[in-house]
Amino acid sequence: MGPQAEDDLPVVRRWPPRMRVAAAIGWSSFLAACLGTLLTFAALDPQVIIDGVEGGEPGAAPWWLTRTGIYSIGFFLFWAIGAVAGMLTDYLHEAPPSEGHGP
Amino acid sequence: MNDGTAGAEVVSLYETHRKVYPREVTGRFARLRTLAAFALLGIFYGLPWVQWSGRQAVLFDLPARKFHLFGLTLWPQDFLYLSWLLILAALTLFFVTAVAGRVWCGYACPQTVWTEAFLALERFVEGDRPQRLKLDRKPWTTEWVLRKSAKQFLWIGFAALTGFSFVAFFTPARELAGSVLSLQLGGWETFWILFYGFATYGNAGFLREQVCKYMCPYARFQSAMFDHDTLTVSYDPGRGEPRGARKRGIDPKAAGLGDCVDCTICVQVCPTGIDIRKGLQYECIDCAACVDACDDVMARVGYRPGLIRYATERELAGQKTRYFRPRVLVYGGLLLVLGIGFVISLTLRQPIGLDIIRDRNALYRVLPDGSVENVYSLRILNKDDQAHRYVIEAQPAGVFQVDAEPVEVSAGEVRAVPARLRVAPGDLARAPRDLVIAVRAADDPGLAAGHGTRFFAPELDDDAHEDEHD
Ligand code: SF4
Ligand code: SF4
Numbered sequence: 001m002g003p004q005a006e007d008d009l010p011v012v013r014r015w016p017p018r019m020r021v022a023a024a025i026g027w028s029s030f031l032a033a034c035l036g037t038l039l040t041f042a043a044l045d046p047q048v049i050i051d052g053v054e055g056g057e058p059g060a061a062p063w064w065l066t067r068t069g070i071y072s073i074g075f076f077l078f079w080a081i082g083a084v085a086g087m088l089t090d091y092l093h094e095a096p097p098s099e100g101h102g103p
Numbered sequence: 104m105n106d107g108t109a110g111a112e113v114v115s116l117y118e119t120h121r122k123v124y125p126r127e128v129t130g131r132f133a134r135l136r137t138l139a140a141f142a143l144l145g146i147f148y149g150l151p152w153v154q155w156s157g158r159q160a161v162l163f164d165l166p167a168r169k170f171h172l173f174g175l176t177l178w179p180q181d182f183l184y185l186s187w188l189l190i191l192a193a194l195t196l197f198f199v200t201a202v203a204g205r206v207w208c209g210y211a212c213p214q215t216v217w218t219e220a221f222l223a224l225e226r227f228v229e230g231d232r233p234q235r236l237k238l239d240r241k242p243w244t245t246e247w248v249l250r251k252s253a254k255q256f257l258w259i260g261f262a263a264l265t266g267f268s269f270v271a272f273f274t275p276a277r278e279l280a281g282s283v284l285s286l287q288l289g290g291w292e293t294f295w296i297l298f299y300g301f302a303t304y305g306n307a308g309f310l311r312e313q314v315c316k317y318m319c320p321y322a323r324f325q326s327a328m329f330d331h332d333t334l335t336v337s338y339d340p341g342r343g344e345p346r347g348a349r350k351r352g353i354d355p356k357a358a359g360l361g362d363c364v365d366c367t368i369c370v371q372v373c374p375t376g377i378d379i380r381k382g383l384q385y386e387c388i389d390c391a392a393c394v395d396a397c398d399d400v401m402a403r404v405g406y407r408p409g410l411i412r413y414a415t416e417r418e419l420a421g422q423k424t425r426y427f428r429p430r431v432l433v434y435g436g437l438l439l440v441l442g443i444g445f446v447i448s449l450t451l452r453q454p455i456g457l458d459i460i461r462d463r464n465a466l467y468r469v470l471p472d473g474s475v476e477n478v479y480s481l482r483i484l485n486k487d488d489q490a491h492r493y494v495i496e497a498q499p500a501g502v503f504q505v506d507a508e509p510v511e512v513s514a515g516e517v518r519a520v521p522a523r524l525r526v527a528p529g530d531l532a533r534a535p536r537d538l539v540i541a542v543r544a545a546d547d548p549g550l551a552a553g554h555g556t557r558f559f560a561p562e563l564d565d566d567a568h569e570d571e572h573d
Contacts, residue, residue, distance in 0.1 A: 020317045027318035042182045045168060067166050068273075068291045 021090050029082025036078040037071065046070035128372045130395025139210040140219050148264070151271035156488075158275075165273050169515060175449070178486050178515070180456055187445055194441065196321070198434040200328040202426070203413075204335040205389035208322070214314050215388065217265070217307035218374070221258060228254040232371070258308050259300075266300030312375040316386050326385060331416040332425050336389050338369075338380045338411050339419055346380070351404070362406050369393035369411060379411060455493075456484030457552040459540055462521075467559045473528035475560040482519050483542055485512040491544040495522050498539040498553070502530050509545060524558060531560055 015023070046067045054060040153160040155173050162171045170177040170185075177184060199206060208215060229235045229250050238247055270292055271279050282288045288296075306314055315322050329335070343363035349355060355362065363380070370378045372392040377384050379393050391413070398408040415424040462478035469475055485491055490513040497503035506523040526534045541553030 015313060015317060023313070023317045027314075028320065031320070038185075042179050042185070045179070064290055066291065067168070071165060072291055072294070 025083055025086035025090065029079055029086050032082040033075055033078035036082075037075045040074060040078075041071055046074075128392045128395045128399075130398060132391035132395050136210055136219065136390065140216045143211065143213075143216050144220060148268050151268060151276035159277075161272065162275060163273050164275075167515070176454070176486065176488055176515075178456075178484070180484065180486070181452075184445075184449065184452075187441070191438070191441055191445060194434060194438045197328055198431070198438055200325050201330070201333060201430050201434055204329065204333050205322075205325060205387070208315065208388040209390040212388075214306060214319070215390070217303060218311050220261065221307040221311075222374075224257045224261060225254055228257065258304060262300040262304040262308075263296070265303040266296035266298070269299040270295050312386070312388070315375060315388055322385060322388075328430075330428070330430060331420075332428055334413045334415055335383060336379060336387060336391055336394055336411065337383065337414045337416075337419060338363075339409070339414065340380070341419065341421075343380065343410050362401070362410050364400065364404055366400055368396045368400055372396040453550060453552055454485070454487040455491075455542070455544070455550060455552045456482075456486060456517075457540075457542055457554050458482040458484075459554045459556050461556065467561070469561065470525070474525050475531060476523055476525045477558050479522045479524065479540060479556065480519060481507075481522050481540070481542065482517055483510060483512050484517045485514060487550070488514050490514055491546060491550065493542040494545050495520075496541050496543060497524055498541060499535065502526060502534050503538065503558070510542075526558070526560065534558060534560065 049070055050061050050065055050067070053065060150161050151159065155171070158171060160171070160173050164171065168179055196207060225235075229238055238250060241247065267279070267283065273295075274292055279288075279292065282292070310318075342361060344361045345359065346363035346365040347358075347360050348365055349358060349360055367378075369380070370376070370393075372395075373379070373387075374390060374392065375386040375388060377386045379387065394411050394413070397411040401408045401410055418424050458481070460480045460482075462480065465478070467475050467477050481495065483493055485493075490511060492509045492511050494509045495505055495507040497505050504525045504527070506525060507520060510518055510520050512518045522540065524538075524540075536557055536559070537555060538558050539553045539555050541551055544550035
């Protein structure tokens with residue numbers, strides 16, 4: 001077990017900055033979406049929405065409109081909103097207004 | 104921090120796809136890690152199949168909006184307990200981090216555990232590090248294709264099983280297995296099994312330590328919870344430096360060398376690919392793989408173990424570690440108080456909920472015999488696992504006559520029932536304005552809930568008008 005040849009050493013993988021930002025936005029908005037879904041649906045029973053769509057006619061709602069379905073759609077909606085906020089934050093942070101060079 | 108200079112940032116996408124080929128390690132911490140991984144994976148895949156008095160022991164029944172945790176059933180109304188539990192979990196993490204650093208990352212984080220499992224499958228199919236390096240040097244040979252396909256097959260199968268097990272925490276596992284076998288899985292269940300399976304594959308097979316480096320908030324926060332007395336995996340530079348290769352059997356002191364033989368084994372075993380000898384880095388997940396590996400090297404060259412070990416900064420500087428310091432005491436104290444409070448309130452929790460609404464149309468009614476009647480509407484929520492018959496009573500007893508039948512409420516149901524309370528003409532003078540209406544389970548007198556409300560009568564209605572508008 002002597003010293004190893006340099007190219008045998010593990011390469012530390014580094015992501016390019018754009019990828020890091022994308023990963024950070026994706027993950028933090030995911031965590032926020034989990035929290036948002038939890039809080040929203042602890043207070044709101046999606047059955048209300050289903051009843052509204054069915055209008056007193058059980059079975060009238062499409063197959064995907066179940067409680068699980070609404071939780072799922074809600075979750076992805078929160079995720080998307082969080083991601084948009086993250087992207088905007090990144091954009092505003094990366095592209096400051098150029099002073100004195102306005103149109 | 105090893106955050107990379109501007110030069111290191113400019114790397115081609117190609118290079119970022121070069122893999123870390125961690126060497127496997129044996130030793131006490133490796134055994135502990137394997138044990139922890141087996142225990143946690145066992146819980147994850149096994150728990151959905153455990154039954155408890157006729158139903159799944161742990162089931163977050165989202166479609167039915169109730170959580171079963173062994174003997175306990177929680178409803179959306181019990182949301183407080185859930186948030187309380189989350190706060191307790193976060194505090195525990197703070198406490199453990201302050202005392203022992205990132206043990207969570209090394210032994211219990213799902214990201215670590217599933218990455219370990221995927222690495223184990225990879226090792227099983229492709230062999231150890233040198234064999235894998237050799238295999239990848241000559242791609243597209245028959246052996247390469249066979250081994251890679253076998254690995255993918257195992258990985259995908261394992262990921263699918265993981266997705267199934269995840270969904271089985273939310274949909275009864277037995278039914279779910281039945282519908283998978285008969286190919287009658289519902290749309291959303293299919294979606295979530297695939298989604299979670301895909302996420303497992305991506306996180307444990309592909310992203311691996313990049314999740315820890317670029318995505319995990321805890322990995323960044325934890326440095327704020329660290330201090331000089333926190334246990335972390337550290338290299339003892341005082342003992343190791345100056346490092347260098349040497350001939351067997353020579354006295355390092357005479358050669359002007361420290362104990363590190365510069366074999367780079369500690370770098371090769373590191374799942375995040377860092378060199379612990381450069382000091383504490385945020386990429387280090389405290390997995391102790393390098394501790395085992397270096398102890399092994401030390402044993403071979405005949406030196407003492409512990410060149411890399413769990414140590415505090417203060418200890419490495421030659422001082423004594425202070426275990427009882429304000430940070431630890433505050434986290435620990437909070438944890439204790441909140442934990443005890445949680446247990447007490449959970450034991451005192453009555454699986455019954457009661458809302459009382461006064462009849463809004465009439466404040467009171469005078470009956471032909473002169474007695475006065477108030478009407479209330481009760482909403483009884485049975486949060487228990489079985490049906491109960493509830494008797495409605497009014498306190499103080501003896502004054503109010505309750506005109507309401509006992510109500511049967513099945514498990515988890517809400518029922519609205521009217522309750523009429525009457526006071527005989529002779530009792531009106533001593534009837535208090537404030538009273539408590541209670542519901543009590545007929546089969547279990549300890550199971551009761553009460554709410555304060557008001558009783559109005561003609562002589563007592565001074566402030567009736569203001570109440571009329573609420
Ligand atoms: S494994 Fe130990 S001896 Fe080898 S390079 Fe690392 S610290 Fe030095
Ligand atoms: S430096 Fe050591 S403890 Fe830290 S991640 Fe690498 S192998 Fe694990």
